[in-house]
Amino acid sequence: MLLKEISYVRPHSIDEAVALLNSYPEAGILAGGQSLINVLKMRIGAYSTLVDISALEELKQIRDSAEFISIGAATTYDDIIHSPVVMVSRPILAETAFRIADQQVRNRGTIGGNCCYNDPTCHFPPLLTAMGATMQVYGSDGMREMSAEEFFVGYYQTALASGQILAGIRIPKPKRPYGDAFVPLSVGGTDVLNAVTVTAHVELDEPGTLTAVRVVATGVAPQPLRMTSVEDFVHGQTGQFSDLAGAVATFDMSSLEPPSDVHASGLYRRRMVPVLARRALKMALEQVRRGYRE
Amino acid sequence: MSTVFTDNKTDTIRWTGKSIPRKEDDRLLKGQGRFADDIRRHNEAHVYLLRSPYGHARIRSIDVSVANEAPGVIYILTGEEVAVLQKPFMEIAPPPGGLMEDYCLAVGKVHFMGEPVVAILAETEELGRDAADLIEIDYEPLPAVVDGQAALQAGAPLVHEEAGTNVVWHGVYDWGDIEGSIAKADKVVKIDRLHFHRFTSTPIECNAAVVEYYPGSGEYTFWCNNTMPQFAAMFMGPALGIPTDRLHFVTQDIGGSFGNKITTYVYLTICAILAKKSGRPVKWTEYRTDHILGGSHGNERTFSDIVVPVMADGTILGISAAAIDDAGAFPRYEPLGSVIWSQVVPNVYRFRDVRIDFTQVVTNKCPVGPNRGYSRLQHMWMVERVVDIVAQELHLDPVAVRKQNYILPEQMPYETPNGCVYDSGDYPRCLDMALELIDYPKWRERQQTARGTGKIIGIGIGSTLDSGTNNFGQARIINPQLPFSGNGEVSNVKLDLYGEVVVTIGTTPQGQGHETTAAQVVSDILGLHPDQVRVLIGHDNARNVYTGFSGTYASQFAVTGLGAVQGAAEKLRREIVQLAAGVLQADESEIALRDGSAFVQGQEERAIPFIGLANIVFANNATMPPGLDVSLNCTYTYRPPFKVPDVEKKFGNLTLTYSTQIHASVVEVDEETGQTTILDYAAVDDSGRLIHPQIVEGQVHGAAGLGIGAALYEALEYDEEGQLLTSNFYGYKAVTAIDVPMMKTAAIESPSPFSPNGAKGMGEGGGAPLHAICSALQDVMRQKSGAIIKDSYNPSERVYWLLQNAEKSRQGVSVEESGHGL
Amino acid sequence: MSNTPSVSRSVAVTVNGTTYQRDVAARTLLVHFLRENLNLTGTHFGCDTGHCGSCTVIANGKLIKSCMMLAVQADGAQIETVEGLAEPDGSLSPLQQAFSDAHALQCGFCTPGLMLASKYLLEHNPNPTEEEIRRGIKGNLCRCTGYVNIVRAIQNIAADSAEKGDLVK
Numbered sequence A: 001m002l003l004k005e006i007s008y009v010r011p012h013s014i015d016e017a018v019a020l021l022n023s024y025p026e027a028g029i030l031a032g033g034q035s036l037i038n039v040l041k042m043r044i045g046a047y048s049t050l051v052d053i054s055a056l057e058e059l060k061q062i063r064d065s066a067e068f069i070s071i072g073a074a075t076t077y078d079d080i081i082h083s084p085v086v087m088v089s090r091p092i093l094a095e096t097a098f099r100i101a102d103q104q105v106r107n108r109g110t111i112g113g114n115c116c117y118n119d120p121t122c123h124f125p126p127l128l129t130a131m132g133a134t135m136q137v138y139g140s141d142g143m144r145e146m147s148a149e150e151f152f153v154g155y156y157q158t159a160l161a162s163g164q165i166l167a168g169i170r171i172p173k174p175k176r177p178y179g180d181a182f183v184p185l186s187v188g189g190t191d192v193l194n195a196v197t198v199t200a201h202v203e204l205d206e207p208g209t210l211t212a213v214r215v216v217a218t219g220v221a222p223q224p225l226r227m228t229s230v231e232d233f234v235h236g237q238t239g240q241f242s243d244l245a246g247a248v249a250t251f252d253m254s255s256l257e258p259p260s261d262v263h264a265s266g267l268y269r270r271r272m273v274p275v276l277a278r279r280a281l282k283m284a285l286e287q288v289r290r291g292y293r294e
Numbered sequence B: 001m002s003t004v005f006t007d008n009k010t011d012t013i014r015w016t017g018k019s020i021p022r023k024e025d026d027r028l029l030k031g032q033g034r035f036a037d038d039i040r041r042h043n044e045a046h047v048y049l050l051r052s053p054y055g056h057a058r059i060r061s062i063d064v065s066v067a068n069e070a071p072g073v074i075y076i077l078t079g080e081e082v083a084v085l086q087k088p089f090m091e092i093a094p095p096p097g098g099l100m101e102d103y104c105l106a107v108g109k110v111h112f113m114g115e116p117v118v119a120i121l122a123e124t125e126e127l128g129r130d131a132a133d134l135i136e137i138d139y140e141p142l143p144a145v146v147d148g149q150a151a152l153q154a155g156a157p158l159v160h161e162e163a164g165t166n167v168v169w170h171g172v173y174d175w176g177d178i179e180g181s182i183a184k185a186d187k188v189v190k191i192d193r194l195h196f197h198r199f200t201s202t203p204i205e206c207n208a209a210v211v212e213y214y215p216g217s218g219e220y221t222f223w224c225n226n227t228m229p230q231f232a233a234m235f236m237g238p239a240l241g242i243p244t245d246r247l248h249f250v251t252q253d254i255g256g257s258f259g260n261k262i263t264t265y266v267y268l269t270i271c272a273i274l275a276k277k278s279g280r281p282v283k284w285t286e287y288r289t290d291h292i293l294g295g296s297h298g299n300e301r302t303f304s305d306i307v308v309p310v311m312a313d314g315t316i317l318g319i320s321a322a323a324i325d326d327a328g329a330f331p332r333y334e335p336l337g338s339v340i341w342s343q344v345v346p347n348v349y350r351f352r353d354v355r356i357d358f359t360q361v362v363t364n365k366c367p368v369g370p371n372r373g374y375s376r377l378q379h380m381w382m383v384e385r386v387v388d389i390v391a392q393e394l395h396l397d398p399v400a401v402r403k404q405n406y407i408l409p410e411q412m413p414y415e416t417p418n419g420c421v422y423d424s425g426d427y428p429r430c431l432d433m434a435l436e437l438i439d440y441p442k443w444r445e446r447q448q449t450a451r452g453t454g455k456i457i458g459i460g461i462g463s464t465l466d467s468g469t470n471n472f473g474q475a476r477i478i479n480p481q482l483p484f485s486g487n488g489e490v491s492n493v494k495l496d497l498y499g500e501v502v503v504t505i506g507t508t509p510q511g512q513g514h515e516t517t518a519a520q521v522v523s524d525i526l527g528l529h530p531d532q533v534r535v536l537i538g539h540d541n542a543r544n545v546y547t548g549f550s551g552t553y554a555s556q557f558a559v560t561g562l563g564a565v566q567g568a569a570e571k572l573r574r575e576i577v578q579l580a581a582g583v584l585q586a587d588e589s590e591i592a593l594r595d596g597s598a599f600v601q602g603q604e605e606r607a608i609p610f611i612g613l614a615n616i617v618f619a620n621n622a623t624m625p626p627g628l629d630v631s632l633n634c635t636y637t638y639r640p641p642f643k644v645p646d647v648e649k650k651f652g653n654l655t656l657t658y659s660t661q662i663h664a665s666v667v668e669v670d671e672e673t674g675q676t677t678i679l680d681y682a683a684v685d686d687s688g689r690l691i692h693p694q695i696v697e698g699q700v701h702g703a704a705g706l707g708i709g710a711a712l713y714e715a716l717e718y719d720e721e722g723q724l725l726t727s728n729f730y731g732y733k734a735v736t737a738i739d740v741p742m743m744k745t746a747a748i749e750s751p752s753p754f755s756p757n758g759a760k761g762m763g764e765g766g767g768a769p770l771h772a773i774c775s776a777l778q779d780v781m782r783q784k785s786g787a788i789i790k791d792s793y794n795p796s797e798r799v800y801w802l803l804q805n806a807e808k809s810r811q812g813v814s815v816e817e818s819g820h821g822l
Numbered sequence C: 001m002s003n004t005p006s007v008s009r010s011v012a013v014t015v016n017g018t019t020y021q022r023d024v025a026a027r028t029l030l031v032h033f034l035r036e037n038l039n040l041t042g043t044h045f046g047c048d049t050g051h052c053g054s055c056t057v058i059a060n061g062k063l064i065k066s067c068m069m070l071a072v073q074a075d076g077a078q079i080e081t082v083e084g085l086a087e088p089d090g091s092l093s094p095l096q097q098a099f100s101d102a103h104a105l106q107c108g109f110c111t112p113g114l115m116l117a118s119k120y121l122l123e124h125n126p127n128p129t130e131e132e133i134r135r136g137i138k139g140n141l142c143r144c145t146g147y148v149n150i151v152r153a154i155q156n157i158a159a160d161s162a163e164k165g166d167l168v169k
């Protein structure tokens, strides 16, 4: 609980935030603080100056457009949960946010912070990867975009360079029937700590075949892991496709070297990937077949 | 002593037995409770403890020179100085355990991760921690021993070289004729190993203290949340070389303890040394990680070579087993756990031939201390596992086997093989009620329909006792030299100057509602409304009465605490009646009490209010009726009728009352993941006469909640080097509201013939959820792999592997035809 | 507001309607600020990782854990703590009364946080299901009650509110 001495500053704009980040050598972003404050309590973080973006309105907007939902990095989980735009266009975001920790954490924790912290148990990195989201990175040289896959590079590692901040996330709005499913295996109780997750996304194209398939596992590799052989197998099948076991069997589980820790052994994690993958695909396919997502 | 239930001396309403509003609630609901960390003293300084990052290491050197110069630092204390200022704490064990040296800071080496090594006193907590970051400690890591069985191996690292062994205590308990049983049994079931895991109740309020030293009197005041202060005094006085009367403990509101706050004397000693050194009030605040690392854990116990002679009809004749209890790095409250389990040797069963070879060892882990269900739950868990395994392996119905073996109500009071006397109870009825609450036949049906769905339903039972009111004479079974026996609590009930009724007790309640229940008892005796009775909060040995046993632990308040309150209130009542009779010129038998007045029955205008009586005694005593000797200030010590046990035979009545708790649980296991969900849960308890049914039910809920957490989610896990992997709530997954079901409860009341009010101690529970959930998981396995549930902790992953591969768990489990001997 | 980072600041924080102006170190957590600087010790702490919820308060209408926020971040905020729950005359509010009636508190240490979590839940969802109640208080650990009577207290006051009008606001 007893933090090291730190400096604090509350910028008025994103430009000022970036400027501050670049002027103080050990400066870091404080967003919801729901991870960072704990890091500071343990005195293991490197930051000595905190640039607090949690009150920056320009980073807290959820915008709707024809192609995308854009979510500002400092948008809280609770705001996502209560966003009509999200509810209509990509409800999985709200459903997943709802499973994070508890009401208090959801009232402060932000989607941007979740991505930048990128703990292997975090909910958003796999989800955004499976949704094909675009990460908007802002630095002194302006805005740059990259895919979620490019962004999440390893345990607690992102592609953000020092002096850059994550400004927002763009999530595509599928124009055809689609399904999104996020299936976590929580250990220690309901929605306590995700040891393994599998997220699945599928779309149904005009001729009635499955496309844009993405299946992403976490808890088994340093970054959200695309199970491409499964994706390939499902791609091009009809909407009635049901050989989930066959699809999942294409993935070489033995190639995984999941970590073993006090939460779960590597072997157990490995065994859980196909189970969750089947379940996630099944849920996503059911949605596709219904033609809508509820 | 008369009981309050037969008291017909008042015509007021009876408060005892009713769920009246709790007196404690108002302040707690308004945020006006006074918890230890809420205490502030002028000019206080703060203690920060630098703890060992190693499980076992020699301290080569500690360099505090830079830290000494850091801003705000007042004093830095290390083990080197402690070794001079403090004598090692007393040990309860005879040698070898008694040789183990325990200081408040690590001296020479660290014995567990989280052991305090340096204490920094600074102007603020933050500055203390800043300075701690500047301290250089050179450690030489040593191989650690983290498993009880490994601690006994030749060549195992020694936690305490001075003892020459890791054994704290060893003894063989042998009652009846286990060999005879084995010879005459139809079958002998053997189980190689059962393991009861390490967990903790970890109360939401951690430890805290403000300690002040008064040089003029040599007295220390401890505003703290220790829950057995006079036990602490027995350790601290000799360690600090001062009489125990110089140790003044004040507890107020306490945010839970479950036993975990009994052994904090180690930390209080650090504070005492620093308070004296600095001349400042010192404040110590413990945070969760400190608490989980270095507070007090529950006992981990491994049972091996379990041999169970059984008749073909499922009658269990006895149990023979070896038990290795892992006490962590220092014995402290131990080795009392090495005997306390024997309060419930046969659990609720009739078998009479028992042999337990009991060894307690030290390891490089956090010291254990009493933890809800202390030492009995481990043993009863083993017995319940045996019952389920016997049922499975002999293809018998686990419900039937329980009923077949339960002690019957007509056998009460029942003397167990080791001389304990179960006072009353009706176990079969409690079981029937529990089964009815969950609608047992319905679940047996659903179990069938669930087949093939990937979900497996299991139904389990946990039968337990909550033995309350210890006979401390049992400590002599551990160490015949110990001058302990019996038990007792004391209370004072008085009229204050203006007739206010004020009650003090020696206890340290942590949520059990003592202020309320004590007021109920006093109200009935003095003809008052509980609002008219003030019960002072907490333990305070400069203000309240107390005995050496005072405190709140081991399920005893309803008996010892309320027994004392009742005795004191009755004494006061007699004095009031005597005085009123003298003043009103009536016969004592004509005097009745109501609403704060004494009056002559039938002539209510002949009355005198308590304020009038108090005035006569305290301020107007020349008007006292002649020949009377009353003080209106009455103290009574309740002493349960105990004898010193037979130390040789390890035989005697070790506890006064035995509450029953029978739980039934229904779980659903996801076959593919091992995830376990509780579908239904029922707890039936029999705590004798209920003083406040709602409080009792609350204790049942709470004990069940913690037990469910421990069964499925909560474990203190160390790696081979003695690193605690679950030292905060990320790792130690304290059960949340989502995962405790809306349990169903019911109660029966079998009054205790031995307690002054028919009540029985309760509150710890017997760990019934651990038994019931393991039992339900066994029922799951029975339908699938036939695996044996051998561990008390069954997270999803363990359940998964048991479903996948029964072989490993079945190894070492066998059923043999009779006559093989041990 | 000054836009150079600083190790301490002057803040104005309104707690239960009273505005406090204080200098506070940037490293001070809001929970410590409430307890140490303002002596509002009804807000507790029970962990060091944001899990237990004993430190729960409502800040600018949002339920938060005051150990997961810096005091300097509360500059200008309106904060509600347990000390503000009772009626103006000092009697228990219906929510507090519901906790007492259902015996939803034993040691009472978790209770301030749990009452604020319950209040927030009921303000946003006056008629919650049992599941919603459990989700709503998931961030508050209680080691005494097994949560049973806490859930009941919330159910009871929700039912009472449905009958007699909102009792929680």
Ligand SMILES: Cc1cc2nc3c(=O)[nH]c(=O)nc-3n(C[C@H](O)[C@H](O)[C@H](O)COP(=O)(O)OP(=O)(O)OC[C@H]3O[C@@H](n4cnc5c(N)ncnc54)[C@H](O)[C@@H]3O)c2cc1C
Pocket (backbone or CB within 6 Å): A028, A029, A030, A031, A032, A033, A034, A035, A036, A037, A073, A074, A099, A100, A101, A102, A105, A108, A109, A110, A111, A112, A113, A114, A116, A117, A118, A121, A122, A123, A124, A160, A164, A165, A166, A167, A191, A192, A193, A194, C049, C050, C051, C068
């Ligand atoms: C009890 C508890 C349980 C939790 N359980 C879960 C869980 O199950 N799943 C889960 O996903 N999370 C969980 N969390 C973590 C929570 O979701 C955090 O909110 C999240 O990890 C970080 O988001 P934040 O906004 O709080 O970021 P902060 O804690 O403020 O920051 C985290 C890191 O990201 C950086 N950062 C934040 N925003 C930006 C930005 N816009 N640009 C650049 N860098 C940035 C910070 O500098 C810091 O390094 C839990 C937290 C708690 C306290």
Ligand code: FES
Pocket (backbone or CB within 6 Å): C044, C045, C046, C047, C048, C049, C050, C051, C052, C053, C054, C055, C056, C065, C066, C067, C068
């Ligand atoms: S102290 Fe804030 S959540 Fe535990």
Ligand code: FES
Pocket (backbone or CB within 6 Å): B204, B255, B256, B511, C104, C105, C106, C107, C108, C109, C110, C111, C141, C142, C143, C144, C145
């Ligand atoms: S009442 Fe004690 S922790 Fe909740």
